[in-house]
Structures are given as C-alpha cells and as structure tokens.
Amino acid sequence: MRIARFSVREGSPAAGSVSFGVVEGDPARPESLVVHALAGHPFGQPQPTGESYRFQDVRLLSPMLPNKIVAVGRNYAAHAAELGNAVPDVPLTFFKPSTSVIGPTESIAYPPFSSDVQPEAELAVVIGRMCREVPLERVPEVILGYTCANDVTARDVQQREGQWARAKGFDTACPLGPWIETDLDPSDLAITCTVNGELRQAGRTSEMVRSVAELIVHISEAMTLLPGDVVLTGTPAGVGPIQVGDEVAVSIEGIGTLANKVVKRG
Amino acid sequence: MRIARFSVREGSPAAGSVSFGVVEGDPARPESLVVHALAGHPFGQPQPTGESYRFQDVRLLSPMLPNKIVAVGRNYAAHAAELGNAVPDVPLTFFKPSTSVIGPTESIAYPPFSSDVQPEAELAVVIGRMCREVPLERVPEVILGYTCANDVTARDVQQREGQWARAKGFDTACPLGPWIETDLDPSDLAITCTVNGELRQAGRTSEMVRSVAELIVHISEAMTLLPGDVVLTGTPAGVGPIQVGDEVAVSIEGIGTLANKVVKRG
Structure with a gap:
C-alpha cells in the first residue's frame, strides 16, 4: 500500500x-x-x-510530519571512505529537526551560510507504533513503511562544526516522499541520486553496514520512537555539490522518485 | 512573570x-x-x-513541550577545558529530541546502555515567536523567557560515539523547569548544580563564550525557530557522575530550582 x-x-x-x-x-x-x-x-x-x-x-506533501528524525552517518562503507572517514565502531546517530522537512513538490532553499550543499539519497523508515527497546525480531511490528529521503548537507559547515545541527538541520534540508510504501523488504533495494538527470549516487541497501532492523534496535535502546518518526539509514558513495537551479532526484526501487528543485532562499 | x-x-x-x-x-x-x-x-x-x-x-509539568531543543556545547571555557576540549571557533550545535523532556516532578531514568551519566546545569531560552535569521538587536523580541535545564549526558556514550543523539537524547535526558521567567536579563546570573545538596557546578552566565543573543542569531541563521522551541546555552565547569538514588538540582538566579531524582529505568 x-x-x-x-x-x-x-x-x-x-x-x-x-x-x-x-x-x-x-x-x-x-x-x-x-x-x-x-x-x-x-x-x-x-x-x-x-x-x-x-x-x-x-x-x-511530505508523507509524514515527523516529531523527530533520527539519522545515521557513514552506514555505507564506500561513502565513509570517499570523505576520508572510517566506518564507525558504533553507528553514528544525529537528529534533523521537523522544521527541515519538505515534500515532493517543494524546493530545497540553498542556505546562505554555505557554499557547498550536497544531496544524500537515503532510505527512510517511517515508524508506525510508539516503541522503545525494540528487540531485533520485533522491529517489523514498529515500522509503518518506507519512503525516499534526501539528507541534504552543507558539507563545508559539517566539516567546520563538530556537531551537525546547522549543517544538516537547516530549513528544507530534509525532503521526504513521494509516499510511504508499506509492503517492502528493505534488505536489497537499488538506491540512486541524480542531479539534472545525471547519475551521481548508485548503491544497494544491501551495502548498509548496519541493517534497518539493527539501526532501530540501536536507536530505540536510548529513546522512545513515536508514530510518524523517521529514521534515515545512511547514503551510498557519490556525493557532490549542487547549485541553485538544479533538480535533485532520489529514487529507490519499489518506492519511487523524490525530485526537488534547488532555489535561492527567499 | x-x-x-x-x-x-x-x-x-x-x-x-x-x-x-x-x-x-x-x-x-x-x-x-x-x-x-x-x-x-x-x-x-x-x-x-x-x-x-x-x-x-x-x-x-515541563513548562513547555518544545518541538525542538537546540543545544550548544563548550560555551563555558572552563567546562571545555575540564573535558580536554578547546573552545570551538564556531558554536557547536546539536539537538535533543522532544521525547527527552521531563518536568520538575519527574525523574531521570538512568539509561541501561551507559555507566557514566552526568548532569549539566544550563540556562534554557524559550522562544516566543516563529523566527528565522534574527538580527542581533531583535533577539529580545523572539524570546518568551528563561527556565532551568539539565542537559543530562551519558558521558561514556558521548565519548564513544561521534555524534551525540543517543548520549544526550535518551528518554528523560532533558529536565526543564520549574517555570519560565519572562522578566530577566540573562547576561550575568549565578548558575549551580548540586547533587544530594553537594555543590558540583557553579558559574555565572557572564562566563558564556557566546551570549544568548549571539547563539540565537547563529542558530536562526540556519533554521526556523518555533514558539516553544528551547535553546540550551552550555554548562559551566564541574561535571561528574550521578547514580540511581541521587537528587540533582539546577538553580539559576532569578528563576528558581529544578530538582529531579535519578531512578532505574522502569
């Protein structure tokens, strides 16, 4: 569905x-x-x-208005390597705020405090039930479905600031959509990012260092997840800059395509 | 008021x-x-x-149910130094989730995945108006008032994981209260943390590396702040572990005292 x-x-x-x-x-x-x-x-x-x-x-519109978005960094080994990072021993978790969410017909507004904004195609998990300390085998019960996400990142700001609230939390930094697919096995899906139709990122969710289920266990060990909360699961290799005027499209097999224009902040 | x-x-x-x-x-x-x-x-x-x-x-209850909590690390030089860190060139910003908020009559539940939980006494700013890109001189217009916060931190998890979503975002990691004082100059207030009545942290908000107004400018440059959002402004020196059974109290001159017991997670 x-x-x-x-x-x-x-x-x-x-x-x-x-x-x-x-x-x-x-x-x-x-x-x-x-x-x-x-x-x-x-x-x-x-x-x-x-x-x-x-x-x-x-x-x-954005298929969900999440209370919180928990994201995971460096969950594809080739992407960690391309930025000169090791795969962390423990998943690297950070938040994006609800104010960063936009839907499939809205635009990414280039933030004036960055000159190196980059898209990151990611599989997004939408939580369906309030939960905490979810055992691995019960993870499917707490998932409503999956959608496409773009973990838009001000790379220069990320590299300058030790924590990523501004680099990954600015307004419009979290496009979600086009819809939530509820009947999907997330373990081996093709995921791509194109910019103006040109392929930039291409990977498969089977390359994730930690699976969707392992990430939900790890995050819910610490905090309650609420219905509508979103978990972003990391991006494959191939990240690079975008400019005002570009169109960025994230496509995931079995879900569809989330395309957003890049505009100057109004 | x-x-x-x-x-x-x-x-x-x-x-x-x-x-x-x-x-x-x-x-x-x-x-x-x-x-x-x-x-x-x-x-x-x-x-x-x-x-x-x-x-x-x-x-x-918690005097606010914030949509987001934006916090700032290493904003008191003596606290940065005690953990072996430099004062960052740019303020270090991170989020705590709404699910971490508790009020003055609730308890901090010691998270099972840590063995070194530490309180951090902080002045909390409560936003009163939706705003973005706030100029320095207009910051007072967007502030509803101030309350006490405890930026409870799993120090071992923080040191192990590169980003702090779990270390500072677990359930009950953000006590707020007892109330919001709307008539207060935040520039030079005594701030303390006691554990079972014993003084642990003592500082003055005048020791902040960046002022409340500078932090609001910096954060709102990137993201929209909503009415009820909370900005935490960093903690003075003196952090150390707490145990189940302790009572932790954050006091700020002109506001009052926020006291919370520490209990085993239920």
Missing part, C-alpha cells in the same frame, strides 16, 4: 484540505493514479473516507 | 486538567504561591481563565 499526504488543488469543493490517502494505479502512468482519502491518520487500521481524487487534482 | 504548565491534583473538580498558568507569590514560601490558569497558550497576549489554584493543589 502507498500512503501519501496531500492537499486538494484549486477548483475542487475540497480545495486546500489536507489528508492522508492511499495511492492506487501505475506510477509509470501518473494519469492512472487515484488517491483514496483516509479519515485521520494512517496508523493502526486506516479508514477510507470514501472520497477519491485524480492524482492531477492533488498536490503531494 | 512566571509561566508554568501544570496538571491539577486529585480532589479538585478540575483534577487531571493540564494548563499553562501564571505563578504568583514568594517561591521561598511555597504555601504563598498561587497559580492563575491561562486560556490556551502563553504566547502573544496570554488570557487568564479566572481559575486559580493553590500551589499545593497542582503538579508542575
């Missing part, structure tokens, strides 16, 4: 209303897609309202 | 209800304190409901 969050475009009696919804159809033919609205949230047993919309009549 | 968040204790018709309120009276004589409930939130022009409670009939 593909769960999106959307607003209804102008021209409909429901224009402007924001809902979760289930997307049906063939993503390769957007004109075939239909969105069935859900009542309330998508956790537990989602209830359809009976309202449906053609895909062209809705605007996709 | 002192703004608290509280629930009404058993025995009142309003038992269990949660509100913000204005605390009046002399904190040195708790029996003199009265809490005047506010309608809704304390931002903008707070409106009293007309309901008042004796202090002994309410239970103080």
